[in-house]
Amino acid sequence: MCTGIRFTSTTGSMYFGRNLDWTQGYGERVVVTPPAAQVPAAFDRPGDVDAGHAHAVIGMAIVFNETPLYFDCGNDAGLAVAGLNFPQSACYAPEASTDPDAINVAAYEFPFWVARNFSTLDEVRQALAKTTIVAKPVSSDLPVANLHWIIADATGSIVVEYMRDGMHVWEDDVDVLTNEPDFGWQRTNLRNYLTLTDAEPASPLWGRAQLAPFGSGAGLQGIPGDYSGPARFVKAAFVNSHYPAKDSEGENVTRLFRTLGAVAVPDGAARMADGSCEKTLYTSCFSAEALTYYHATYDDPRIRAYRLASCDLSGNAPLNASEAPLTA
Template identity: 30%
Template sequence: MAKDGTVVAGRNMDWAFDMKWTLMVMPKGSQVLLSAPAKMGLPAENLSSKHAFIGVTPAILKGGNAFLEGQNSAGLGMSGNFLPGFTQYQSVTPQDKNYVSIVNLGAFTLGMFSTVKELKQELPKYKVWFDPSEVSGIPTAPWLHFVFTDRSGESIIVEFVKGEMVIYDNIANTLTNAPTYDWHLNNARNYLALSGTAPKPLTIKGKSINELGSEGAGMIGMPGDYTTPGRFIRASYLLQMAGQVKTGQEANQLIGHVLNNVDVPLGTSISTEGKATVSDNTQWVTIKDLTNNKLKIANYLNRTNYIQMDLNKLFASNKQMSWLIDGLPYSDGDLTNRLMQ
């Protein structure tokens, strides 16, 4: 949050597979599906969204749009991150009345809620479930946790652990992937000696010993790896040390600088999946101005060349629109009008 009140949130999508990531505008009144696992035979409900929103979904998913990133016309932003090994969704019982699939959680939260306060009150009333038989086309199950931020600056983390919904206040202003958020906060205590201030010279036997170089000497010990704990420490500490900027424009730039510090280039995070060798990489980046309803987005091949969108104009069109992120016309400037043609 800048001193002028502007709230900006950003995220990198670091992934190894081609998900056919698609940016979609959903107008106010779009259908939001609330359902239980089909085998339970419980009634489904189609809500009409209270808010327009824009989000990113993997087009390779069969049978629906699972929004993992987005923001709505009320200034609520959402990002879903990977939490394998720790996520256990809730179990729906025949007695339950309120439920939503993890696949539809993004559309539900962005379409129906205005603020983090409202979300904290209402979301625990719903069971969030996952049934692998009802999801196909994606390379891994959607083991996810979420960060929600609104234009007041309030932010929470939502996780599903041991079959229960867990909500944390986002005191670090950061979320990466596994482990769980409380683990990351505990791990951050190992780095309390990090400082944005260079250490003073040390005098030994009358001789002054200075640090090697004056840039960032107080940051020695900051992890530089691409693990999720390492990136959590870099992002959270950089945000804290940078302090509060004055304007929304400066906030946009600061978020961009922090995201650059956790950007993953191809070839630097290689793993073997079956017979295939894959590399995680920062497939796309978003910067969300939640106060002014602005969005900037860039893909891997255009990492420093963001497309900017005026969401007020897109939402006012009252049209559903979609574009492959890798197919957007990347160039300098605001392409809102061009995208609406």
């Protein structure tokens, strides 16, 4: 399972990140795809930006036959996207649409298609109105992953879910996404927790007894603490919405990692049906201000930085990003 969030700094710059929670890694690494990279598309799409004029993309990926399979990524325009597990509800189109106006996108290429071709969330919204997400695998050896996606820029975020009845594009006013159930259910479920508060509760009288809280944080009694999708959604939404806005790059990167740390999964706490345990394999952050991708792993919590400007963007194939010093 996974958790994604988005927020802005005091100056309106976007920060976007996610936890990837799973039982095992897949050799993922930070990958940059230069604008001129020749990446094969799953379908003929005349509207795609030509290589050389596309956006540079950076994020966590595996590369298969020159195709970057991004788990999450951001581009040089400050647009970001992440795919999260949606195993029970995702239901892509079995075949490409034959409508001449349709935009057919394979699920495996969806994050890269978004980040490579678009500059703003509004552009993505317009394209999604004509988009069909197709259950086409990148290879017979790699099954199609059942996902939904959060896409964001400085103006806000949306959630994209392709289900049995087709495309759903949700306006994400809480800037959070987890897993099952669908976003509409998760957003409605927040109403069950509207009495939560960051304030210290008043000391009431019960008869002649004056009751006082044990200390700060008592206003959060009742917030779910398990690692299910609904519980993480509620907790991430509360923490993300109540965290004070910050000024500097360092403060905002810290905010993102601390917020996602509130819903990180430790080993041994979330066992799956096959006996294996999920844990937060990595946490990532994309800064639209610095055009820098940050990440830390379960076994190495040191935050590493990868600046887009420090990477070689002249090539014609995806490449490993170069680590850079942290920005203060």
